[in-house]
Amino acid sequence: MSAPSKLPPFSADDPLGLDDLLGPEDLAIRDTIRAWAAERVLPHIADWYERGELPVIRELARELGSIGALGMSLTGYGCAGAGAVQYGLACLELEAADSGIRSLVSVQGSLAMYAIWKYGSEEQKRRWLPGMAAGEIIGCFGLTEPDHGSDPAGMRTYAKKDGTDWVLTGRKMWITNGSVAGVAVVWAQTDEGIRGFVVPTDAAGFSAPEIRHKWSLRASVTSELVMDEVRLPADAVLPEVTGLKGPLSCLSHARYGIVWGAMGAARSSFEAALEYAKTREQFGRPIGGFQLTQAKLADMAVELHKGILLAHHLGRRMDAGKLRPEQVSFGKLNNVREAIEICRTSRTVLGANGISLEYPVMRHATNLESVLTYEGTVEMHQLVLGKALTGLDAFR
Numbered sequence: 001m002s003a004p005s006k007l008p009p010f011s012a013d014d015p016l017g018l019d020d021l022l023g024p025e026d027l028a029i030r031d032t033i034r035a036w037a038a039e040r041v042l043p044h045i046a047d048w049y050e051r052g053e054l055p056v057i058r059e060l061a062r063e064l065g066s067i068g069a070l071g072m073s074l075t076g077y078g079c080a081g082a083g084a085v086q087y088g089l090a091c092l093e094l095e096a097a098d099s100g101i102r103s104l105v106s107v108q109g110s111l112a113m114y115a116i117w118k119y120g121s122e123e124q125k126r127r128w129l130p131g132m133a134a135g136e137i138i139g140c141f142g143l144t145e146p147d148h149g150s151d152p153a154g155m156r157t158y159a160k161k162d163g164t165d166w167v168l169t170g171r172k173m174w175i176t177n178g179s180v181a182g183v184a185v186v187w188a189q190t191d192e193g194i195r196g197f198v199v200p201t202d203a204a205g206f207s208a209p210e211i212r213h214k215w216s217l218r219a220s221v222t223s224e225l226v227m228d229e230v231r232l233p234a235d236a237v238l239p240e241v242t243g244l245k246g247p248l249s250c251l252s253h254a255r256y257g258i259v260w261g262a263m264g265a266a267r268s269s270f271e272a273a274l275e276y277a278k279t280r281e282q283f284g285r286p287i288g289g290f291q292l293t294q295a296k297l298a299d300m301a302v303e304l305h306k307g308i309l310l311a312h313h314l315g316r317r318m319d320a321g322k323l324r325p326e327q328v329s330f331g332k333l334n335n336v337r338e339a340i341e342i343c344r345t346s347r348t349v350l351g352a353n354g355i356s357l358e359y360p361v362m363r364h365a366t367n368l369e370s371v372l373t374y375e376g377t378v379e380m381h382q383l384v385l386g387k388a389l390t391g392l393d394a395f396r
């Protein structure tokens, strides 16, 4: 061990020295996304959240496209071709602003674009991906149905062949970006098993009413997709995949981004709590000087930076082509669960101010309730890990 005088100073922002794991390009991407979020999201987010709207979503999408954040880890077709850690850092910075903004980016890049990039024909890729990477076209991903969430195998949306056409009928529920999407990737039963369809949202019979009255992800567009005999050409189907492994592999990609993103919401809440603890005085001194508050801050810092380290480790495995879905479940289960705990503990440090929109903490906490549920609930990830550990399937 080096002599104490040679040690780098302790940093409250980076107590484990995790920035040492990042190269100059990683840091530049992180700074770009952080600066964009600080300028374009943070001044407005409390207002959007309170109104339950994301009124400038199309502008934001184009700006996110211009800084390379859409389909960031994909290659070709106007995508940035960034590494997994770089994509993760972007998710963290976006979710430090708001989970709704990170959701916009995750659904666009890791679900809708990824499905087309991975399983689409060359023609589908050329038609859709450049516009989506630029943020000119917003995409959504329809898997969940009113009666089929955790168990999508039972989905009822059906595509039947009619000559060379497909005719798509059914309903999808809780679909991020649905009402503003120009293209929807919709998963449906067919006579050949579950297939993915690339559906232009101006197709006759397609509608996407917005779901209102949410108390979570309020600055995010969430919609129902209604498909009433939507007629699609033969080439609307994603040719390269049949079965649930199609949507599940897309979800795995998106969940990886959540492993990082959740730590962004946690970081923002922790920073608010730390700052407050240093300045708020009770009993004649800053509340950060009380041992009970310090225990909360220390425990939060430990979980926050352990979570970032875990995300980094998974990112390195993804770049090396070694990241297993069970490992993504490990990360999503831990990091979202810990992030929500950090938000709840931060809320207690802020006392009554903790429930105010003047501070980001409660907004992050309520957002994370959705993040805890979508892309596989806590229980689903426990079952994935339980099965991997025991070899016994407890899903049904």
Ligand SMILES: Cc1cc2nc3c(=O)[nH]c(=O)nc-3n(C[C@H](O)[C@H](O)[C@H](O)COP(=O)(O)OP(=O)(O)OC[C@H]3O[C@@H](n4cnc5c(N)ncnc54)[C@H](O)[C@@H]3O)c2cc1C
Binding pocket: 107, 141, 142, 143, 144, 146, 147, 148, 149, 150, 151, 173, 174, 175, 176, 177, 216, 217, 222, 370, 373, 374, 375, 376, 377, 378, 379, 380, 394, 395, 396
């Ligand atoms: C804001 C938001 C945005 C979303 N965006 C999208 C999107 O873009 N695209 C999309 O397709 N979906 C989206 N979803 C849907 C999301 O993926 C589902 O809500 C999720 O998969 C859970 O399904 P469910 O809500 O039907 O709950 P259910 O599956 O009905 O589960 C209810 C509860 O039962 C538990 N449970 C179920 N089965 C078991 C079991 N075998 N053992 C133990 N416990 C079990 C679950 O863990 C959960 O706690 C979104 C959801 C939200 C809230």
